[in-house]
Amino acid sequence: xxxxxxxxxxxxxxxxxxxxxxxxxxxxxxxxxxxxxxxxxxxxxxxxxxxxxxxxxxxxxxxxxxxxxxxxxxxxxxxxxxxxxxxxxxxxxxxxxxxxxxxxxxxxxxxxxxxxxxxxxxxxxxxxxxxxxxxxxxxxxxxxxxxxxxxxxxxxxxxxxxxxxxxxxxxxxxxxxxxxxxxxxxxxxxxxxxxxxxxxxxxxxxxxxxxxxxxxxxxxxxxxxxxxxxxxxxxxxxxxxxxxxxxxxxxxxxxxxxxxxxxxxxxxxxxxxxxxxxxxxxxxxxxxxxxxxxxxxxxxxxxxxxxxxxxxxxxxxxxxxxxxxxxxxxxxxxxxxxxxxxxxxxxxxxxxxxxxxxxxxxxxxxxxxxxxxxxxxxxxxxxxxxxxxxxxxxxxxxxxxxxxxxxxxxxxxxxxxxxxxxxxxxxxxxxxxxxxxxxxxxxxxxxxxxxxxxxxxxxxxxxxxxxxxxxxxxxxxxxxxxxxxxxxxxxxxxxx
Numbered sequence: 001x002x003x004x005x006x007x008x009x010x011x012x013x014x015x016x017x018x019x020x021x022x023x024x025x026x027x028x029x030x031x032x033x034x035x036x037x038x039x040x041x042x043x044x045x046x047x048x049x050x051x052x053x054x055x056x057x058x059x060x061x062x063x064x065x066x067x068x069x070x071x072x073x074x075x076x077x078x079x080x081x082x083x084x085x086x087x088x089x090x091x092x093x094x095x096x097x098x099x100x101x102x103x104x105x106x107x108x109x110x111x112x113x114x115x116x117x118x119x120x121x122x123x124x125x126x127x128x129x130x131x132x133x134x135x136x137x138x139x140x141x142x143x144x145x146x147x148x149x150x151x152x153x154x155x156x157x158x159x160x161x162x163x164x165x166x167x168x169x170x171x172x173x174x175x176x177x178x179x180x181x182x183x184x185x186x187x188x189x190x191x192x193x194x195x196x197x198x199x200x201x202x203x204x205x206x207x208x209x210x211x212x213x214x215x216x217x218x219x220x221x222x223x224x225x226x227x228x229x230x231x232x233x234x235x236x237x238x239x240x241x242x243x244x245x246x247x248x249x250x251x252x253x254x255x256x257x258x259x260x261x262x263x264x265x266x267x268x269x270x271x272x273x274x275x276x277x278x279x280x281x282x283x284x285x286x287x288x289x290x291x292x293x294x295x296x297x298x299x300x301x302x303x304x305x306x307x308x309x310x311x312x313x314x315x316x317x318x319x320x321x322x323x324x325x326x327x328x329x330x331x332x333x334x335x336x337x338x339x340x341x342x343x344x345x346x347x348x349x350x351x352x353x354x355x356x357x358x359x360x361x362x363x364x365x366x367x368x369x370x371x372x373x374x375x376x377x378x379x380x381x382x383x384x385x386x387x388x389x390x391x392x393x394x395x396x397x398x399x400x401x402x403x404x405x406x407x408x409x410x411x412x413x414x415x416x417x418x419x420x421x422x423x424x425x426x427x428x429x430x431x432x433x434x435x436x437x438x439x440x441x442x443x444x445x446x447x448x449x450x451x452x453x454x455x456x457x458x459x460x461x462x463x464x465x466x467x468x469x470x471x472x473x474x475x476x477x478x479x480x481x482x483x484x485x486x487x488x489x490x491x492x493x494x495x496x
Contacts (some may be wrong), residue, residue: 239276302332313327
């Protein structure tokens, strides 16, 4: 199962025209990936500081160890994000009694008590006992101004994120939150329901953890740069659903050299962070009326041309991009329609590739697909996106190059980036005037009702297309031209 596994998940119930602000996530690592039991706290803190991690989470042992951890990490100006605490629903003493003293050391810190509830020796319904122990720990923590997060762990009584959220509600303590642990969702068999889980749990979650996952081979605990699961899309879904906490790196049982693993994990996190910065809006953009047409993790707000649903093949979401796979999935278009607007997007294309953005789209044109000179499924005005230098199917005229009104008017001084690099494009429609922009420069302006435009169309292969010059309310359409292409940061603002 590859990265486009996410397309098969149920979509998060969020607006397809989402206005999101850029995230600033803190990234910490479990102590099981930083020499648990063999490294000193000083060695752990120094290594994580050098590699760029924000801090660590520890398995609780005793107050003396906690004090030593705090001293070492304070010296490096790093955080201890959580203390992992075992509890039990059935014995008379549900957790280590020394924790009642240790929790006092957490006063004035941001450290969270990461609380597990292990399985009882005898199977049965222990909900009432679990609620009581959760409330007891939450009340101990609250007395010190400390938060608690219920940690769902495979094989435990509280096993999944949904269990965690359920007991948060039952225990009803203001300092109590849930946890979403990616690996344990797969271990508990809930990996295929991540969208529903994220939607339900993220708004009440205090902590979340990630790691690399190989879904195809059912290997659910890998280094962050390994596996086939699109972790960046998962993290983005957390943010879209309302999660606001830090992200922890689970490292249990990951083999290899500790430092080399951590270096690879941090490199992967930096790549994820770069992806998260895409498909977002700044507060200034939001105030200016911009809205996203693609949230970076779902296809909400898009459908196939002349079809009610998104294509079931030929397109996927990859690294925060809408990607055309050159598999004849069909053109895709927004479900929303616009009249006067400024549309912006970033795109890159495979070497030799050809694609485009179409507008003034009329799905009911009677001659669509019937004119042998116009074999495209959709005939409309098109902002051309093409590899000018290496397109081999035919010699390109200036009217067929990047940022042209395809086959009608050529751009002036257009300077696209080489195939494989992202370009920034804008399309502005105001009244009967249309502007094409490329990499910050306006390269083409025309009016739909001008004599120049009429003459150019009359000299083009669109001369017999009824109503081709009309300015009409339109969806925005991305062409599938049997080319691998990537689109991101897709946004629009409507103009008066």
